[in-house]
Amino acid sequence: MSKPHWRPAHASDLPAISAIAAQIHPALPESPEVLAEKMRLYPDGCRVLVAGDEIAGYGLAHPWKQHRIPPLDGLLARLPDDADCLYVHDVAVLPDFRGGVVRPYVADVEQLARASGIATLALVSVYATRPLWQRLGFRPVTADAALRAKLASYGEGSTYMLRDLTAV
Numbered sequence: 001m002s003k004p005h006w007r008p009a010h011a012s013d014l015p016a017i018s019a020i021a022a023q024i025h026p027a028l029p030e031s032p033e034v035l036a037e038k039m040r041l042y043p044d045g046c047r048v049l050v051a052g053d054e055i056a057g058y059g060l061a062h063p064w065k066q067h068r069i070p071p072l073d074g075l076l077a078r079l080p081d082d083a084d085c086l087y088v089h090d091v092a093v094l095p096d097f098r099g100g101v102v103r104p105y106v107a108d109v110e111q112l113a114r115a116s117g118i119a120t121l122a123l124v125s126v127y128a129t130r131p132l133w134q135r136l137g138f139r140p141v142t143a144d145a146a147l148r149a150k151l152a153s154y155g156e157g158s159t160y161m162l163r164d165l166t167a168v
Helices: 011-024 032-041 102-115 130-135 145-152
Strands: 005-008 047-051 054-064 085-093 120-125 159-164
Touching: 005 102, 011 032, 011 047, 011 054, 011 085, 032 054, 047 102, 054 102, 085 102, 102 120, 120 130, 130 159, 145 159
Parallel strands: 085 120
Antiparallel strands: 005 047, 047 054, 054 085, 120 159
């Protein structure tokens, strides 16, 4: 079997992406319509991890505003014209394919951000993934009351994190 690799996501990948999302995030469900909208609004930030003939993971990112977490399972309608970060909405990889595969996706997202003149990556770390994101250069942000309220919908222990690309 060939080594897992990232490729651009296509609309035809949506069933596999939705199935992986349901498996990895049972407590944080998002509808296929929400996932499809992210793919439609910013296809450059949407990738799938391919292992042989199987989709083993996905990553979804789009331009956004720092400290303004997009609603979980909510439609965006449009992306902000004054985006100041590339928001990594989700990276989900099936357990059998984990181990070093997120780094290339983050490198792709970093290149997209730089090409767009964006100097910051942002995300919400869920479950116990904060150490992974810290290894990839993200740093936790102290959340104010408004940010804490939005983080609550992402589950206990969720952390808003930023990566400054000018420091790299």
